[in-house]
Structure formats: structure tokens, C-alpha cells
Amino acid sequence: MEKKRILIVDDEKSFTSILRINLESVGNYDVTVENDSNKAFSTALHLKPDLILLDVMMPQKEGPDVAMEIRNNKVLQETPIVFLTATVTTEEVKSQGGWIGGHPFIAKPSRLDVLLNSIEANFKADE
Amino acid sequence: MINQENKISKHLRVLVVDDNDVDLRMLEAMLTENEAGPCFFRCATSLADAMESLTEQDFDVVVLDLNLPDSQGEQTLIELNKKFPLITIVVNTGAYEDEVGVISLRLGAQDFLNKGKYNSYTLNKSLLYAIERKRLELELKMAYDNLKDLQSQLVQAEKMRVVGVLASGIAHEVKNPLATILYGITYLSEKFDKNKEDIRIVFESMLEAINRANNIITDLLNFSGLTRLNKKMEDLKDVLEKAISLVRHELDKHHIKLIKIFDSNIPKIEIDSARIEQVMVNLLINAIFAMPDGGEVVVTSQIFILSTEDLKKMPELNQNIFYLGQTIIMIHVDDKGCGIPDNEIDKIFEPFFTTRRSRGGVGLGLAVSKNIMDIHGGQIFISNKKEGGVRATLVFSVNSNKGDEYGKKTNSYC
Numbered sequence: 001m002e003k004k005r006i007l008i009v010d011d012e013k014s015f016t017s018i019l020r021i022n023l024e025s026v027g028n029y030d031v032t033v034e035n036d037s038n039k040a041f042s043t044a045l046h047l048k049p050d051l052i053l054l055d056v057m058m059p060q061k062e063g064p065d066v067a068m069e070i071r072n073n074k075v076l077q078e079t080p081i082v083f084l085t086a087t088v089t090t091e092e093v094k095s096q097g098g099w100i101g102g103h104p105f106i107a108k109p110s111r112l113d114v115l116l117n118s119i120e121a122n123f124k125a126d127e
Numbered sequence: 128m129i130n131q132e133n134k135i136s137k138h139l140r141v142l143v144v145d146d147n148d149v150d151l152r153m154l155e156a157m158l159t160e161n162e163a164g165p166c167f168f169r170c171a172t173s174l175a176d177a178m179e180s181l182t183e184q185d186f187d188v189v190v191l192d193l194n195l196p197d198s199q200g201e202q203t204l205i206e207l208n209k210k211f212p213l214i215t216i217v218v219n220t221g222a223y224e225d226e227v228g229v230i231s232l233r234l235g236a237q238d239f240l241n242k243g244k245y246n247s248y249t250l251n252k253s254l255l256y257a258i259e260r261k262r263l264e265l266e267l268k269m270a271y272d273n274l275k276d277l278q279s280q281l282v283q284a285e286k287m288r289v290v291g292v293l294a295s296g297i298a299h300e301v302k303n304p305l306a307t308i309l310y311g312i313t314y315l316s317e318k319f320d321k322n323k324e325d326i327r328i329v330f331e332s333m334l335e336a337i338n339r340a341n342n343i344i345t346d347l348l349n350f351s352g353l354t355r356l357n358k359k360m361e362d363l364k365d366v367l368e369k370a371i372s373l374v375r376h377e378l379d380k381h382h383i384k385l386i387k388i389f390d391s392n393i394p395k396i397e398i399d400s401a402r403i404e405q406v407m408v409n410l411l412i413n414a415i416f417a418m419p420d421g422g423e424v425v426v427t428s429q430i431f432i433l434s435t436e437d438l439k440k441m442p443e444l445n446q447n448i449f450y451l452g453q454t455i456i457m458i459h460v461d462d463k464g465c466g467i468p469d470n471e472i473d474k475i476f477e478p479f480f481t482t483r484r485s486r487g488g489v490g491l492g493l494a495v496s497k498n499i500m501d502i503h504g505g506q507i508f509i510s511n512k513k514e515g516g517v518r519a520t521l522v523f524s525v526n527s528n529k530g531d532e533y534g535k536k537t538n539s540y541c
């Protein structure tokens with residue numbers, strides 16, 4: 001089976017490098033990291049990922065603006081986006097049923113299995 | 128001019144407090160000699176007598192002699208003013224020093240009359256002016272109290288705003304590294320033999336530390352930025368059961384027996400179940416901490432229509448929210464623990480107040496719980512029980528969310 005391509009867009013370098021190692025160790029994913037959100041759209045356009053993990057608060061371009069660019073692009077508009085955020089709490093995410101503003105959300109820190117479940121669920125939703 | 132004043136004065140209700148029969152009769156004569164004099168006049172001959180009269184009926188003004196059989200001097204004025212702060216008092220005494228007059232005014236009287244030095248006209252005028260001054264004084268006091276309230280609300284709001292800004296900044300800066308550490312530990316734990324006791328303990332302790340740090344940040348965020356609610360019609364029983372299941376491990380660890388007494392007639396109400404669950408977990412954890420060596424927690428739910436008796440029995444109930452005849456749901460969490468010291472019970476909802484600082488408490492659990500109940504239009508209160516232990520109570524109104532529909536439905540339950 002061909003590996004799924006995941007793009008992580010997050011400015012926290014230590015976080016993205018450890019998350020990449022974790023996701024790659026699962027065996028099913030090819031993971032690309034983009035720490036500069038200004039370049040997130042062009043990286044995504046080049047990679048055409050099966051799913052994007054997108055941080056909300058970043059010093060350059062904010063997550064929702066990146067999401068907007070992706071949704072407005074014909075090639076990328078169907079790409080599932082899962083937001084990762086340190087600014088909301090697990091309770092808030094839970095209270096919103098895991099979705100905020102039409103997107104699935106994962107609160108940082110969440111257990112790896114919670115993140116993996118959300119990734120898998122959103123692949124399926126896309127198929 | 129005189130006539131005009133007397134016209135106003137004819138509605139006055141005057142209580143004269145004097146033990147001297149001659150003085151009494153003179154006053155009565157002066158107050159009533161004009162056709163348009165006061166329509167109501169009553170005498171009291173002692174301070175106790177005066178207080179009884181004031182309890183029984185309303186007066187516009189009290190003409191008070193300071194030296195009475197049961198009270199002398201300025202003490203008479205102090206006592207009366209303390210018990211009836213809203214009544215207008217004009218001191219009328221045989222002591223002729225101006226000093227007494229000034230002292231009387233400072234102690235709350237509106238005017239000072241020297242016996243034998245006034246006539247019907249000046250007496251009536253004095254009483255009328257005194258009443259007007261008292262009215263203005265009370266108005267001013269009310270405006271001042273309102274301003275003071277508003278100021279403390281503003282200070283509180285500003286504090287909350289600062290905590291909010293601080294909290295979201297800290298949350299972002301702390302949660303990111305926590306996530307990094309969490310996934311680092313998750314990855315490394317796969318590389319080690321977790322059957323080895325010491326390795327297992329190391330990983331579990333690190334995970335617990337991350338959880339604790341995250342919980343503190345979460346509490347802070349919840350406390351400061353709690354504005355969004357995801358309200359749905361929910362069964363409170365499910366929420367209670369879920370909260371209990373979340374603390375089951377702690378209950379067992381501390382050998383605490385949990386007793387549930389749930390009213391089966393409680394209809395679904397509109398709440399954010401995750402938030403109410405959070406409140407219940409807070410209350411249950413507090414109960415568990417109060418009984419470290421075991422005991423009993425009772426969780427009770429009930430629905431009833433508020434009666435006069437209930438309102439009397441529960442002075443804590445906020446009568447701006449809950450009123451006579453309203454259908455309400457109450458959840459009690461009772462423990463048999465050590466109780467809350469009297470000097471601390473007023474502070475328990477204050478942010479950062481905790482009795483468990485040494486055990487990792489931040490003091491936000493109850494502050495968050497109060498916020499959650501407030502934005503649900505409900506109430507939380509906590510009191511020591513006479514027989515020992517603490518009772519925490521959550522109150523929800525049944526008909527505040529869906530109008531009369533639920534009110535009617537629930538009436539049939541009670």
C-alpha cells in the first residue's frame with residue numbers, strides 16, 4: 001500500500017521534528033515538515049499531501065489564513081486539514097465535538113493515539 | 128408661606144419619644160394646632176417602646192428625647208439609628224449645649240431642637256427639612272453604594288482581562304513544549320522494555336508530570352476565557368454518572384464509598400455537558416481530598432418547586448435568579464470530611480485560593496466551577512454541615528432555557 005503523505009505546518013521546530021519521527025515510526029506515513037507558514041501553501045501545492053496538520057498560532061501567517069489559501073485552490077481544496085492548537089483546551093475541543101469552525105481540532109498536548117485516530121478518521125472522510 | 132408649608136406637613140406621621148408628660152403634650156399641641164397639622168401622631172415613653180412602635184408601623188420622622196428611662200444621652204440616638212437606619216430622627220432635648228447638637232448630627236440625627244426654644248412653625252419646618260435631608264442622604268448613599276459596587280466590578284473585570292491575556296500567552300508557550308515532551312516520551316517508551324519496573328515508573332512519572340502541568344494551564348484558560356458554551360438538551364443523570372466514572376479510581380484508592388440518590392423525574396435540560404461534568408469532577412475531587420482516609424460521598428439530585436419555606440431554608444440561594452414558584456433542579460455532593468474553616472469559607476470561590484497548595488492545588492477548580500455555573504444561569508454554593516462535612520450544591524432552573532414549556536411539564540412532577 002502506498003504511504004499517505006502528511007504535511008505538518010508548525011513553527012515549533014522541536015515539536016515538528018519529534019512529531020515527524022513518531023508519525024514515521026507508525027510506518028504508514030511519509031511526513032514533510034514546514035516551519036515557515038508563509039511557505040506552507042507552496043509546499044502543499046508541490047507535495048499534494050493526503051492530509052495537513054496545521055498549527056493555529058504562528059508568528060508569520062496564522063493557521064486559518066493558510067487554510068483559506070488551501071481551500072481557495074482548485075488542486076488543494078479537498079485536502080483534509082486537522083488543526084493542532086495550544087490555545088484551546090481539550091475540554092473546549094471536546095465540548096465542540098472535536099470540530100471548530102468546520103475543521104477537526106486537536107488540542108496540544110494530546111496523546112499520540114488521539115492524534116493518530118483523528119488523522120485516520122479524516123483520511124477516511126476524504127475517501 | 129406658612130400655609131403652604133403646613134399643607135405639605137399634613138401628611139406627616141410623627142413618633143414622639145419623650146417620658147415627660149408636659150413636654151409630650153406641648154409637642155402634640157404644636158404639631159396639631161394648625162388645621163393642616165400632622166394627621167398622625169404617636170407617643171412612646173421609652174427607647175424600647177419607640178423601637179416597638181417603629182417595628183409595628185411606618186413613620187416619617189421621630190422626635191427623640193435623648194434622656195429616657197431605659198437609655199441616656201447620645202447612646203439613645205446611637206441605638207435607635209443602628210436599628211432603624213432609614214428613619215429620620217430629630218433630637219429634642221432639654222440639654223442646652225450646642226455641642227450636644229453637633230454630636231447628634233454626627234451620630235445620624237437630621238436636626239437638633241432645644242425644648243422651649245421653638246414654636247409650631249419652626250417645629251414643623253424643622254421636621255419637614257429633616258425628612259427631605261434624610262431622603263437626599265439616603266439617595267446619595269444609594270448612589271455611592273452603586274458606584275462602589277460598579278467600581279469593584281470594574282476592578283474584577285480588569286483583573287480577569289489581565290489574567291485572560293496572561294493565560295492565553297502562557298498556554299501557548301507552555302503547551303507547545305509539553306506536546307513536544309509528550310511525543311518524545313511516547314516515542315522513547317517504545318524503545319525501552321516497559322516490563323522493567325524502574326523504566327515503567329520513570330515513564331509513568333514523566334507522563335503524570337506533563338498531565339499535571341497541562342491541567343494547571345487548562346484550569347487557567349478555563350477560568351479566564353470561558354465564554355463559549357456548547358449547550359444541548361442533556362440528561363443530567365448521564366453527566367453525573369460520567370463524572371463519577373472519571374473519579375472512580377480516586378474513590379477506590381481512598382476507600383470512599385459513593386452513594387447515589389437520583390430523582391428519576393428530572394427532565395433533560397440545556398447544558399454544556401462537558402462543562403458540567405468538569406464542575407462535578409471538581410466537587411467530587413474536593414470531597415475525596417476532604418476524606419483522605421476513607422469515608423462516604425453522597426450525590427443527590429432532586430427537582431422541586433421553590434416554596435417560601437425553601438427560600439428561608441437556603442439563604443445562599445440567589446433570589447435574583449431563583450424565585451418563589453420556580454421549578455429547580457438541585458445536585459448535592461455531601462462529604463463527611465473535615466469541613467472548611469469558618470475564616471476561609473468566604474474565599475473558596477476566589478481564584479488562586481486553595482487549601483491544597485502543598486499537594487499541587489492551584490486554587491482554580493471552584494473559581495472555574497463558579498464561572499461555568501454562572502454562564503449556565505445557575506448557581507453553586509458550598510456550606511459546612513451542622514453534623515460535620517461539607518455540602519456542595521448546584522442549582523439549575525428548569526424553565527429558564529425553554530420558557531414555559533418545561534415549567535408546565537415539570538409542575539406535574541412535584
